[in-house]
Amino acid sequence: MAGRDSNTARKGRSLGPASRQLNWAATLAAKGTGALLPQHLHFRRQPQGRKTLHLVLLDQSASMLRGQKLAWAKGCVLALSTLFYRRRDAMAVLGFAGEQAQWLQKPGKAGLFNEHWIAPLRGGGATPIQSAIDAVQDAVRRAPAGTRAAVWLLTDGRFDPLPQRPGGVDDCYIIDFEDGAVALGRCHRLAEMWGGTCVPAAQWGAPTAG
Numbered sequence: 001m002a003g004r005d006s007n008t009a010r011k012g013r014s015l016g017p018a019s020r021q022l023n024w025a026a027t028l029a030a031k032g033t034g035a036l037l038p039q040h041l042h043f044r045r046q047p048q049g050r051k052t053l054h055l056v057l058l059d060q061s062a063s064m065l066r067g068q069k070l071a072w073a074k075g076c077v078l079a080l081s082t083l084f085y086r087r088r089d090a091m092a093v094l095g096f097a098g099e100q101a102q103w104l105q106k107p108g109k110a111g112l113f114n115e116h117w118i119a120p121l122r123g124g125g126a127t128p129i130q131s132a133i134d135a136v137q138d139a140v141r142r143a144p145a146g147t148r149a150a151v152w153l154l155t156d157g158r159f160d161p162l163p164q165r166p167g168g169v170d171d172c173y174i175i176d177f178e179d180g181a182v183a184l185g186r187c188h189r190l191a192e193m194w195g196g197t198c199v200p201a202a203q204w205g206a207p208t209a210g
Helices: 004-010 024-031 062-086 129-142 186-194
Strands: 015-022 043-047 052-059 090-097 100-109 148-155 171-176 197-200
Touching: 052 062, 052 100, 052 129, 062 090, 062 148, 090 129, 100 129, 129 148, 171 186, 186 197
Parallel strands: 052 090, 052 148, 148 171, 171 197
Antiparallel strands: 015 043, 090 100
């Protein structure tokens, strides 16, 4: 996933001590055979002063209610919010189900103690993925100049057609919750379309109740 970081490094610009672009090879090496935890995530270095806005898209459609996938995904959102808080990054969370996507947490500095709004989230209905993509693009346009944007899509991929990659986004990560007997593989295809990384949700550990 070569990006702007590698280009700026070649040009000799100074790099910050903390990275923002996920280094997935190093992350999987740190994870080993256990469940993926926030402390395992490794990031690439980037020019000093660049901030990252992490846009987390949570699929709350009816298919995510089967097998406690939504509860599992909510646990992932909580883990990511803790990670982004520690990294002093910005974060936003979009839920999409029914008619359209809606902001669950608008773009802003990531904070701790998010259980109070994550735990009560419920799901059902259709999967308005395009509405979520449109909202992401709008958020990226409104972000301060120089902001790096990363999308984290938590879904089982039960939507058709596959949407185009959001404009203006630097990095895309898809956490795949598909667990049906007949795998459609849409998350993997979407990651290929977007030039992103697809990670099976099983690597994040077991589902949690809720």
